[in-house]
Amino acid sequence: MAIQTANGEAKKPRNKKYVYSFGGGKADGNASLNGLLGGKGANLAEMAGLGLPVPPGMTISTEVCTHYYANGRTYPEELTAQVQKGLARVEKIMGRQFGSRKNPLLLSVRSGARVSMPGMMDTVLNLGLNDETVQGVIQQSGNPRFAYDCYRRFVQMYGDVVLGLKPESKNERDPFEKIIEEKKAAKGIELDTEFTVEDLRALVAEFKAVIRDRLQISFPDDPQEQLWGAIGAVFGSWQNPRAVTYRKIENIPGEWGTAVTVQTMVFGNLGDDCATGVAFTRDLSTGKNALNGDFLVNAQGEDVVAGTRTPQQITLAASRERAQQSGHGEEERQQRYPSLEERMPAGFATLQNIAHTLEAHYKDAQDIEFTIQSGHLWMLQTRAGKRTTAAALKIAVDMVNAGVIDKRTAVLRVAPGQLDQLLHPTLDPNAIKNRIARGLPASPGAVSGEVVFSAEDAEAAAHAGRKVILVRIETSPDDINGMHAAQGILTARGGASSHAALVSRGMGKCAVVGCEALEIDYDRQQFGVRGASLAIRAGEWITLDGATGEVFRGQVPTSDPDPETPEFKALMDWADQFRRLRVRANADTPHDAKVARAFGAEGIGLCRTEHMFFEGERIDAVREMILADDTAGRVRALEKIVPMQKSDFRGIFREMAGLPVTIRLLDPPLHEFLPHTEEELADLAAKLAVSVDRLRTKRNALHEANPMLGHRGCRLGITFPEIYEAQTRAIMEAACELTREGVEVIPEIMVPLIGFQRELETLRTRIVQVCTEVSQKQGVTVPYTVGTMIEVPRAAVVADTIASVAEFFSFGTNDLTQMTLGVSRDDAGKFFPDYLTQGIFPQDPFVSLDQSGVGQLIELAVHKGRTTRPDLKIGICGEHGGDPASVQFCHAAGLDYVSCSPYRVPIARLAAAHAVLRQPASVKARKLQRTKKATTQPEAS
């Protein structure tokens, strides 16, 4: 490619750097090149730069991966020369030659993405062996058995990973393992270690033969061919289905690509002065500041992973602890699993030093891979160790206390979403589990219970003190009490924002939804799973993991959380010091309000009044109101409801004393309150002394083709003014009474579904009138505000006019997302999986705000609203208020607060702090992203 320079000369561009060497005390790159070299490559370079003992090698950058996929799986022209140059450097450092029969260099070829994707991609070890170079290894090591063991491992691994020899059917075993098993059987031996050199040599030949037979190709003897085959296989594995799925779950962009690290092999399997292992600079489960880890003597890394041998503890202390737990005496311990500290004290000391160096250098707990070859310790990897939330909190707080990091860094060390772990029970990781299905992880937690198929059964069972899981095709507001009574909810339909999901999250109750494989049969009181021959009957135990969406048969033991640790409190305190966004909770009951306040909520951002309508006998009055023929009839029924609502509001105001409480007037269409089945209809008819026919007619008349876009929200307020008037009266009476009792009350009356300025103007006038009346009658003045939800796209577009009559905006991002995207969350299950798989949605837009679509409307509304009313208070009360990425967006968009379910309040608090701490970078990134979008890049990227 030729580039035209300013003075018109055509000039060949400088060679682009694709290969980064490291080792021998030097490195081309360092940890900051994470994006280019992958985590593994960047940290190897960093360690080499620090002078730590890293086997020399080179990393082929992720840009090559991008090029590879953009150009029909070919490499940039310059790559071959750069790899050869890198290889020559390694050969020089090691004093060995790749492919030499006398003094051969063996290599490992490994993947390395920007973030760790453990086990998802391919690796090839012991590369460079053939019938000639194996002789060189025998000479180097003086150990023919070791050399042939390596050769056997290499052919097996290369045959699998690079050449692709897999079982031909599901029932067939791995062809290589089959050969090994047959040979063991023929020889009457049990362990690999019992093979002779001759056996191993024969295995190599047999492996090559099966490859030739099955694949019609010869095993490549040329080390260069082996090398490029392995590099291609690693790049190819970036798109294997396993990796693609993993990225989808972890939200890792497919465009990042993987780097490939080619590195000198070091051997932990060269004899009893050799070992391989993993170490952690702190306990990543508890956060305790103590080096720990596992190792195996005379083994290669894959043996640790394979689990055929039980690893030993690195430290003496840990080894002793294990012995104590197992009831082993000191002698038995020393014999069976002595620590590295005892077994190879020099290696251990080096490891300990390096661990200290690395932690001091990275200022974070490290996860280290090492190999000791003939007493010499080599570092193969270091990275920030994955830790439990509890550990993350403790490590961060400890490091602040030790002066290693500042509070800012500590706050950023804990991912907001991680806090979820702390706030809900989790399944015991060591328990045996029988997974029968997997749905969408709608609301976290881990619970077990007997299966019930109706809300009534759930309530009855709960009354009887039994724990149940409510299993429904989907849930409706009628199921609320049953959901309350159940330990958890499992549904076959609905997405992350279905009724079941929303309500469960609101209740902090574990839920798995949209488990499409379930075949629920209410009549037979059982469910099956598509593709599996099983039937779970009512009364049988199942367990849900709300964090993963998994459904297990039987009762899996769980461990309870305790968020109230000193570390949690310290970190949340620091977070609160940094954040600008206020955090409120969505809470409909005094109980929810109390929980929310305990979690740090600074008010209620959404108090839904409709849930109150379902409780106890209220539903009868509500139904009477709906069935009334005229305003007078409705008013009569409403008069029964007002005192009940008032008492709810009193309770909520009291819990939130001194903090604002946003109460949303009635939102759902009236038919949601009517019974669904004929039986319930008959019951209601008897209760109200009207004919079933009349009831049915009324219900049918209220039926809607698209209830989401129907007669609901403020439209009810316009057509039946008495409903909102009654609710307003209940709110203000409660507020006045409490004020007289000395409780500070800050009510905010919120009108849902506004699309037109005149809607709000009309309703606001009536609301103010009622408030004034109540206030005068009670002789108390309570300051209150009237505002609206922005959830209809039109409201965002005409926010300037609406702001003239609204004192606050609250983005109802659930509905705003539904309408802006034209997607019903209840029906999305049919196509969302395809949309997520094909990358049309980068993420479920009901879980994380669609920033480039819905987000633009939010920004528009904020801008227009504040143009009319500069002091307009603006918040968000959709489910997105508890999603860290969405919280960050809300911060950048200039909102005043987010509101989320009580159990997500700490998450939002931490996310709000992150938003401030990350702001400069994130603002830049967003701007960059927009520029890219406007030119060539797909918006979703």
Added chain:
Amino acid sequence: MAIQTANGEAKKPRNKKYVYSFGGGKADGNASLNGLLGGKGANLAEMAGLGLPVPPGMTISTEVCTHYYANGRTYPEELTAQVQKGLARVEKIMGRQFGSRKNPLLLSVRSGARVSMPGMMDTVLNLGLNDETVQGVIQQSGNPRFAYDCYRRFVQMYGDVVLGLKPESKNERDPFEKIIEEKKAAKGIELDTEFTVEDLRALVAEFKAVIRDRLQISFPDDPQEQLWGAIGAVFGSWQNPRAVTYRKIENIPGEWGTAVTVQTMVFGNLGDDCATGVAFTRDLSTGKNALNGDFLVNAQGEDVVAGTRTPQQITLAASRERAQQSGHGEEERQQRYPSLEERMPAGFATLQNIAHTLEAHYKDAQDIEFTIQSGHLWMLQTRAGKRTTAAALKIAVDMVNAGVIDKRTAVLRVAPGQLDQLLHPTLDPNAIKNRIARGLPASPGAVSGEVVFSAEDAEAAAHAGRKVILVRIETSPDDINGMHAAQGILTARGGASSHAALVSRGMGKCAVVGCEALEIDYDRQQFGVRGASLAIRAGEWITLDGATGEVFRGQVPTSDPDPETPEFKALMDWADQFRRLRVRANADTPHDAKVARAFGAEGIGLCRTEHMFFEGERIDAVREMILADDTAGRVRALEKIVPMQKSDFRGIFREMAGLPVTIRLLDPPLHEFLPHTEEELADLAAKLAVSVDRLRTKRNALHEANPMLGHRGCRLGITFPEIYEAQTRAIMEAACELTREGVEVIPEIMVPLIGFQRELETLRTRIVQVCTEVSQKQGVTVPYTVGTMIEVPRAAVVADTIASVAEFFSFGTNDLTQMTLGVSRDDAGKFFPDYLTQGIFPQDPFVSLDQSGVGQLIELAVHKGRTTRPDLKIGICGEHGGDPASVQFCHAAGLDYVSCSPYRVPIARLAAAHAVLRQPASVKARKLQRTKKATTQPEAS
């Protein structure tokens, strides 16, 4: 009120002018002050200015009306003095005094709005009479009977209009008429004219007595009190329910207000040399250039309206024509209804001259009211005459040909919406009608037929050659064939954009929808009307008026339209010369395409493919496709559909040879194609040889909570790629075949419901692939484009990214309105009436585009789309494409074309011309409106 001047002095504002005098050859105002003086007042001033004989008077401006309602029904301070001054001027001109017993002046007090609202507001005549002034009138006229007749009329009219004496119950007759009837009975006479002076004097006393009895007030004898009472009553009548309803129907803003004209009474009832009448400078029914009109000898204006006496013709020619029609001889004619031309030749000659003067002055056909008092002709009103569309066309074209007006003026003289009249039959205005209900006028025309309650019955009856009206609670795609077979459609539910309305308009078929009073009973095969005790059974005849939404019992005669007049063609030609917007049609069949082209469509903007799926046996293949378990099964079924669709496309392409045809790929959710009833389900199961259970399960699995926001449009294309591939294949095969046959084909493939750039990118890639394949196979290259509908709000917001992969945009404003407003058109019937009544919607947003909401998104999308792709072709294909106001918006927004139903193409063509001709004013107006909105005005105003 004091105003602060720049140098700080407080200064009294100059008296604002509220009263405009006219008469005596001079006038304060003229016709351009229409908004201030109302049509009547402005034209009286104009005539007075021209020196025409206008009884002197004054007009109180509409600003007083605005002040009146804004200030608790009080007047501006200055008004009294200004009225007195105006009155003094009149007294001076006439040489009479208001309230004088010797030489009294009598007045009329009339309303006059900016546009005529005939009969909606109040009038008081003969004002100024009491027991004393009546003596003066006797002296002036020498005719006591006349004087008391005036007095009787005045008290009756004032008692009704100003004092508000109305019947006390529905069953009671008018109390004044009751007294008259009783007197006649007592005297044994039949006609008013038989009353003696004494009788009339007694009637006046009795009228005053009943007023005193019923209302507890004395009839005001003071002429000043009478005058202010009448002025107040006229202003008050602006808000009477009749006027409010009329304004709502005619879209007249309530803020305009009415003016009040106070004018010297002239009397057509002073003897046989007196007359009163109406004249038209041209025939307003046919447009023929001939003076015509009616008059009555010795009568007041109200007598012409009352219809108790049959008026006579003004011209001899008309009188003779009438005689011919009635079979009367010349003698009988002369005796019974001689013309004004014969009866009062001098008065007629003056009238003829004035008529010429006025038409020449106004350059338009005039509607004139006159009175001849003792041989002297007075002009009471002139205005542009309301005319039929045929007359409008002929008058405009004739005036261009006569050099009176230019083409531009001619085009502007015909309101686009008026053309509807020409394109559909209309009810005979003279027929006797029995109206039983009124719904929404969804699709124009006037039709009669026997009532049927199912699509099948409609088809069967049509086969048998019978005319039927299909009466349904609501319609679904299953009813298409029945709708085709019926003369018209009547539904109880749904709004102007319901399925029934949309499909009917598309078919050019008369429809009345959302007739909520209907109580349809399918079982009994009859319908009733709420509040009426009648039952219309299947087989009974009814008549629909699609222009008014009226439903009549029985068969009302209709007259057929003939749009193909030379005047129609000439005017449309001129319109085409002015417009910039292209006009296309929405057409799904070759027949529709043909009709559309005949109406001047320049291509098809929306060809829906789903309607094709319902025809004949296709639906079976479609259902087989839906029920298939896998891709292979769907492909098999689709292979049956492709040839059928191909043949449809061939037909449409052929009709539209040389013009672009936009074909929308499948849009509705699949469940719309499945049967609804259990019986149909059983039939289908038998046909497909599957179990009813399996069918039901499938149908239930496809059920959606909000189908509008569900699995439809491009989402089907993403999840079932084979459907769009098959449709694309059918399109391209048809296009290639026809191209080879020498037909010019311009296919535009349109993907519905796009919200994300990647959706379109993904689908576009596949579409292009299929097109290329077909093209290569057929050896023909057909230029085609791939574009998208913009109907999901998100698509408008991210239009810049979507434009990178779309070659054209077409705004689907039906769905865009639904989603932007969050309103399902199917469910809107429950609250739209309240929204329209309360002025929240200025107009039904499904009929006329919501410019301030949806319109902003359209403007945004146009801007963003053209930023990415400057040559992006942009159109609109929602129902709004045929609404004149929306067409004007589309023009201003810079769209390239509008597309509407074939029968609205001429309307759109004319509206597009109006948009150009009105542009400077309209652009200014829109800007002004926006500025107002942003400050204080409600957006909807």
